[in-house]
Amino acid sequence: MEEELLAIFDSDGVKVNSWPPHHQFKTDMAEKYQPGLVIPPLAESYHLVANGMINVLLKAGFDKEIAEVIIREEYSHFADNYPCPLFPGVSETVKMLSLYMNLALVSSNEAANVRKVLGPALTPYYKPFVTMENFPQGGKAAGIRHCLEFHGLTPDKAVYVGDTMSDKKAADEVGVFFIAAGYGWQIRPEGDHPFPVAKSFPEVGGIILSHFGLA
Numbered sequence: 471m472e473e474e475l476l477a478i479f480d481s482d483g484v485k486v487n488s489w490p491p492h493h494q495f496k497t498d499m500a501e502k503y504q505p506g507l508v509i510p511p512l513a514e515s516y517h518l519v520a521n522g523m524i525n526v527l528l529k530a531g532f533d534k535e536i537a538e539v540i541i542r543e544e545y546s547h548f549a550d551n552y553p554c555p556l557f558p559g560v561s562e563t564v565k566m567l568s569l570y571m572n573l574a575l576v577s578s579n580e581a582a583n584v585r586k587v588l589g590p591a592l593t594p595y596y597k598p599f600v601t602m603e604n605f606p607q608g609g610k611a612a613g614i615r616h617c618l619e620f621h622g623l624t625p626d627k628a629v630y631v632g633d634t635m636s637d638k639k640a641a642d643e644v645g646v647f648f649i650a651a652g653y654g655w656q657i658r659p660e661g662d663h664p665f666p667v668a669k670s671f672p673e674v675g676g677i678i679l680s681h682f683g684l685a
Contacts, residue, residue: 475571476628477678478617478646479596480610481584482577483633483654485560485671488587489516491552492523496530499544503536519656521610521636522578522602548579549586557653561592563675568595570684572621576600576613576630610640618644629681631674633657638665649677 482488493512500507509515509530518529523545527537567573575596577584584601585593593599598620600613608615614630625645632638633654641648651674652659652667659667666681668674679685 474621474623474627475682476574476617476621476623477567477571478574478576478614478628478630480577480630480632480637480651481575481587482554482579483656484631484651484674485556485564486554486584486587487557488554489519489655491548491554492526495544495548495552496527499527499540500530500532503540504532507531516656519634521634521640546580546582549583554587556587557671559670559672559675563672564592564595567675567678570679571682572597574598574600574617574620576610576617578602578610610637611643614640614644614646618646629678631678647681649674649681 479485490512493509493515497509500509507530518526520526520529524537524541527540528534532540564573573595575584577600579601581599581601581603598617600616604616605612618625618628629647629649630637630641631649631651632641633651634656638648638650648665650657650663650665650667651671652669657667659669666677668677676685
């Protein structure tokens with residue numbers, strides 16, 4: 471790499487097709503902890519999207535105390551009980567991008583869940599590997615700043631790839647270029663967006679290369 475560049479990725483909804491398993495998780499947790507709480511069907515559930523599972527649970531109607539118990543007692547085992555597949559092309563695209571730039575991860579999921587889904591083949595590509603345990607108060611913006619500081623880079627040398635408007639807000643707060651995964655949890659390709667929206671993870675890779683003048 472002649473010039474130090476950095477691509478920072480969210481995990482859920484960007485690399486991992488995890489909303490359907492998260493929907494099932496909410497449904498199961500309602501049955502176990504808060505009977506009577508109605509979770510909408512999967513196709514009607516995307517309005518519950520939020521950054522951080524605690525916020526998803528609260529939007530779904532869980533009592534705050536129950537949501538905190540679920541996070542503490544259940545969510546660290548999520549990846550064991552609710553398998554989440556990678557989106558097509560993730561492995562190949564990550565390895566290709568690593569030839570041109572540094573890669574990092576900022577996710578509001580728990581480290582154990584993210585590492586299990588990415589597996590030993592992909593996890594080492596992300597330095598630093600920032601998850602909810604690392605920035606419980608500062609949110610994703612704090613995680614993005616940490617990645618920049620870790621590599622000693624200014625915001626103009628980095629991009630952040632997310633799939634929600636909260637991700638866009640975090641990127642804007644730090645001043646890094648935002649790319650949306652339009653196949654993930656919230657943002658869709660349709661409509662007029664002031665940022666690029668990819669329809670697949672390989673397309674994310676192409677947008678990153680183009681942004682940095684490498685394609």
